[in-house]
Amino acid sequence: MRYWYGFYGICQRELLRFLTQKARFASALVRPLLWLIVFAAGFRAALGIAIIEPYATYINYEEYILPGLCAMILLFNGMQSSLSMVYDREMGSMKILLTCPLPRWFLLLSKMIAVAFISLLQVSVFLLFAYFYGLELAPMGYFYGLLAMLLAAIMLNGLGMIIGAWVKQLENFAGVMNFVIFPMFFISSALYPLWKMQEASNWLYQLCRFNPFTSAVELIRFACYQHFNATAFYVVLGCGIIFMLLAIISFSTERFNQN
Amino acid sequence: MINKGCWLGFISLFPPYLLAADMAYVSNEKDDSLSVIDMNTMAVVNTIEVGERPRGILLSKDKQQLYICASESDTIQIFDLKTHQVIGELPSGEDPEQFSLHPNGKWLYAANEDDALLTVIDVPNRSVISQIDVGIEPEGVAVSPDGKTVIVTSETSNMVHWIDSKTNKVVHNTVIDARPRYAQFNRSGELLWVSSEIGGTVSILDTNTREIIHKISFAPQGIHQDKVQPVGVKLTDDGRYAFVALGPANHIAVVDQQTYQVINYLLVGRRVWQLALNPQQNKLLTTNGVSGDVSIIDIDAMKVIKSIRVGRYPWGAVITDEQ
Numbered sequence: 001m002r003y004w005y006g007f008y009g010i011c012q013r014e015l016l017r018f019l020t021q022k023a024r025f026a027s028a029l030v031r032p033l034l035w036l037i038v039f040a041a042g043f044r045a046a047l048g049i050a051i052i053e054p055y056a057t058y059i060n061y062e063e064y065i066l067p068g069l070c071a072m073i074l075l076f077n078g079m080q081s082s083l084s085m086v087y088d089r090e091m092g093s094m095k096i097l098l099t100c101p102l103p104r105w106f107l108l109l110s111k112m113i114a115v116a117f118i119s120l121l122q123v124s125v126f127l128l129f130a131y132f133y134g135l136e137l138a139p140m141g142y143f144y145g146l147l148a149m150l151l152a153a154i155m156l157n158g159l160g161m162i163i164g165a166w167v168k169q170l171e172n173f174a175g176v177m178n179f180v181i182f183p184m185f186f187i188s189s190a191l192y193p194l195w196k197m198q199e200a201s202n203w204l205y206q207l208c209r210f211n212p213f214t215s216a217v218e219l220i221r222f223a224c225y226q227h228f229n230a231t232a233f234y235v236v237l238g239c240g241i242i243f244m245l246l247a248i249i250s251f252s253t254e255r256f257n258q259n
Numbered sequence: 260m261i262n263k264g265c266w267l268g269f270i271s272l273f274p275p276y277l278l279a280a281d282m283a284y285v286s287n288e289k290d291d292s293l294s295v296i297d298m299n300t301m302a303v304v305n306t307i308e309v310g311e312r313p314r315g316i317l318l319s320k321d322k323q324q325l326y327i328c329a330s331e332s333d334t335i336q337i338f339d340l341k342t343h344q345v346i347g348e349l350p351s352g353e354d355p356e357q358f359s360l361h362p363n364g365k366w367l368y369a370a371n372e373d374d375a376l377l378t379v380i381d382v383p384n385r386s387v388i389s390q391i392d393v394g395i396e397p398e399g400v401a402v403s404p405d406g407k408t409v410i411v412t413s414e415t416s417n418m419v420h421w422i423d424s425k426t427n428k429v430v431h432n433t434v435i436d437a438r439p440r441y442a443q444f445n446r447s448g449e450l451l452w453v454s455s456e457i458g459g460t461v462s463i464l465d466t467n468t469r470e471i472i473h474k475i476s477f478a479p480q481g482i483h484q485d486k487v488q489p490v491g492v493k494l495t496d497d498g499r500y501a502f503v504a505l506g507p508a509n510h511i512a513v514v515d516q517q518t519y520q521v522i523n524y525l526l527v528g529r530r531v532w533q534l535a536l537n538p539q540q541n542k543l544l545t546t547n548g549v550s551g552d553v554s555i556i557d558i559d560a561m562k563v564i565k566s567i568r569v570g571r572y573p574w575g576a577v578i579t580d581e582q
Contacts, residue, residue, distance in 0.1 A: 041481075057554055057566040058509070058526045 006102045007110040014114040017084065018121075028076060028122045032069035033129055040065050052193050054227040066135050067221035068190025070123045070149060075213065077119040078156030079181055081111070082164030105248045108161060112244065115160075116153035123149055141224045148223035152216035155236050158243030165250035188214040189221075212239040281537045283544050283578045284325055284338075285553055286313035287570025293327070293338070294553075294569035296544075298537060298578060301555060301565045307343055310336050315357045316575040319382075320364025325577060326382075328355040328369065335369060335380070340579065350387050352378040357441070359400040359409070361424065368409050370397035377411050377420075379427055389427040394418045399453065401442040403466065412439035412453055419453055421469055431469050436460045440490045441533075445498070445516065452501060454489035461489050461503055463519065477503070479510040479524040491533040495540050500558065502543055504531040511545055513561065525563050527554035535576035546573040 018025065043061040051058060088094040097107060127142065137145065163180060187207045189197075194214070198205040208214050215235035222229035281298035287306075291313065295305040310329025313336075317326045325338040328351065335349040335358065351358075351369045355378070358369035366388065367380040375395050379388040394413025401410040402424070409422040412435070419439060421431040436458025443452050444466070451464040463473040477487050488506035494516060495501075501514040507530050513523040528547025531554075535544045543556040547566070553573055554566045 051552075051566055057563045058528060060526060 003102065003106060006100055006106065007113075010097075010107065010110040011114040011117065014081075014111070014118055018118045024080070025122065028073055029126055029129070031076065032072055032126055035065065035069055035072070036062060036130065036133065036135075052195070054222045054225040054229075056225075062133075062135055064193070065191055066130060067145070067224055068188070068217050070126065070145070071152060071190055071213065071217045071220055072185055073123050073126060074116075074119045074149060074153045074156050074216070075181060075185060077115060077122065078153065078158075078160035079163070079177060080160075081115040081157055082160035082162075082167070083177075085111075085161065085164035086167050104251055108248055108251060109244070112154050112157040112161065112247075115157045116150055119153045119157075120146055120149055137224050138226065140226055144226055145220055145224040148220045151233075151236055151240065152220060155212065155216060155240035155243055158240055158247050161247035162243060162250050165247065184211060184213045187211055188217055190214075190217045212236065215239070280581055281539075281542070281578055282581050283535065283537075283553070283576055284316060285544075285546060285569050285573045286316045286327060286575045288312055288314055288548070288572040288574040290570035290572075291329075292570050293325075294573070295343075296553070296567060296569070298542060298544075298555070301567060303567060303569060305343065306570065309338065309345060310334060314574045315355065315369075316577050317358060317360055317367075318577050318579055320360065320362075322579055326358070326360070326367065328358060328575075330354050330356055335367070340581065347385065349380050349382065349385055350378075351380065352376055352387070352390065357398055357400050359402045361402050361409075362404065362406040366424070368400050368402060368411075370400050370411055372396050372398065372414075375413070377409070377422065391422060391427055391429065393420045393422075393429065394432075398440050399442040401444055401451070403444050404446065404448040408466065410442045410444075410451060410453075412442050414438045414440065414456075417455075419451070419464065419469075433464060433469050433471070435462055435471070436474070441492050443492050443494055445494050446496045452492050452494060454492050454503060456488045456490055456506065459484065459487045459489065461492060461501075461514070473519050475503075475512075475514060475519055475521065477505055477508070477512050477521060477524075479505065479508055479512070482508045482510065491531075491545075493534040493536050493543065495536065495558070497540070502534055502556075504534055504545060506530055506532065507549075509547075511543070511556065523561055525556060525561070527556075527563055528552045528566055532573075533575045535578050537578040538580045542578070544576050544578060546576050548572045548574065 040062040188211050197208050215232040218229050219232035219236050283296040285294040291311050293307045293309050294303050297304045311331035313327050314330050315328035327336045329336050333353050335351040336345045337347040339346045352371040354373050355369040360367055365382050367382050369378045377391040377393050381388050393411045394416030396414035397411045398414045399412035409424050411420045417437055419433040419435050420429050423430050436455030438457040439453050440456045441454045454461050461475045462471045465472045486507045489503050490506050491504035493502045498516050501516050503512040509529055511525045512521050514521050527545045528550035530549040531545045532548045533546045541558050545554045551571050552566045552568045554563050557564045
């Protein structure tokens with residue numbers, strides 16, 4: 001019961017934070033919508049030349065980048081949650097949270113899951129906009145897609161926590177965002193398929209292949225079309241566990257006592 | 260225990276088309292072969308060698324045979340659907356590409372592009388009845404549902420030639436947009452739809468006045484107008500939709516048969532060429548020449564559901580229900 005209260009409290013706090021930060025919600029929505037409506041429109045016919053898994057037929061570029069944009073929302077949210085941890089630490093509210101008589105790993109895990117659910121909420125709204133824009137998935141595609149996104153969100157939140165633990169001041173955060181979010185997003189299969197990357201440059205292709213964000217995108221892409229990408233699943237699961245462990249280690253008592 | 264009679268009674272509850280397996284036959288122009296596709300599993304189940312450069316392909320009236328224009332073999336082959344073997348040939352004249360069957364099932368009209376001729380073939384006797392002089396590079400051929408009129412489009416003359424099927428004489432010519440490629444009558448025979456590849460249009464002609472009454476242009480989003488080159492046309496019998504293959508634009512235009520408005524564009528493979536409807540008219544198959552595949556469209560959902568790799572340069576297609 002104690003655990004449930006702790007989990008519930010953290011979820012409620014994240015939800016309240018999300019609901020009170022309207023600008024954050026709007027930007028989380030506007031960003032992928034701009035990509036979809038403005039950027040992808042220019043490249044609409046760019047991909048109608050080859051069939052790649054999991055698609056059964058030729059697709060427009062908008063359809064291709066939809067899973068990537070969903071993953072982008074998860075990535076930004078994961079990183080933003082780490083920003084909020086830096087803020088919490090500076091404002092002192094983190095200390096209050098850590099005085100809670102629950103193991104630290106449980107508090108971190110709860111926060112990761114809470115942020116993941118907030119991310120899924122945002123993705124759902126984005127998918128609704130995409131639906132009205134003409135990008136429709138099968139009903140089960142939404143279900144499997146959201147399941148895949150939950151796992152991907154937990155992995156990305158774990159990464160965000162690690163960064164949040166190591167960044168001591170808010171001022172440093174912008175740099176970290178630039179060094180983490182943008183390379184992760186651009187050097188992945190979110191915007192271009194891997195075979196396109198390979199055509200351009202082999203080392204870029206290798207970077208893309210080993211970027212865990214690529215696996216997150218592909219897991220979501222396959223799930224949206226009711227396919228299971230086992231490799232991507234194990235990579236996301238493995239990275240998720242590693243990131244989570246590293247985050248727990250990073251938030252060890254010693255480090256916080258030093259702070 | 261369920262006896263045989265029960266099973267038969269159970270099966271008889273279903274209409275025949277639910278028990279039939281739709282099979283598509285696709286001619287592969289550069290592989291000299293036919294690809295056989297099971298439309299239920301949407302997979303190629305067989306590839307059969309036929310004559311050289313197979314293009315136009317038609318089902319016989321009794322649905323037991325296929326006629327295949329083997330252009331570089333200068334013949335029309337008769338293909339048996341039960342044995343999957345070529346069982347004979349028809350004298351077609353040189354380089355047959357497109358052809359059409361008279362509703363009586365006996366007369367076949369084949370365009371001979373190089374000779375500016377239309378060859379009329381007697382199918383049961385496997386002989387030529389007549390050869391009719393038409394415009395330069397005849398291509399599309401259609402026979403009206405009442406069988407009285409035969410249409411040939413000539414690519415270079417940019418004309419639709421109207422031929423009386425009784426006299427086998429050209430009775431009228433209608434000038435049309437550049438490079439007319441394909442013609443199809445609507446079900447009642449009152450209208451004729453003709454695609455113009457270079458003109459980028461589909462013209463609708465009144466078969467009484469033999470004049471153009473409407474012209475449809477196409478503008479799929481993000482595609483340069485030069486690439487919009489309409490070729491294959493298929494009309495549904497219920498009078499709702501007309502499908503137009505837009506060639507290198509890689510799209511199928513869905514047109515409302517009543518209002519002539521383009522209501523949708525569907526992305527398919529590269530250089531979409533010809534089209535085939537299944538007998539229930541709820542699936543459309545497109546041959547995508549350059550990408551070497553066919554795309555299947557679910558007409559009720561109005562979505563492309565699958566693209567299937569076939570041979571090199573798929574050209575024509577027929578879908579038949581094999582019981």
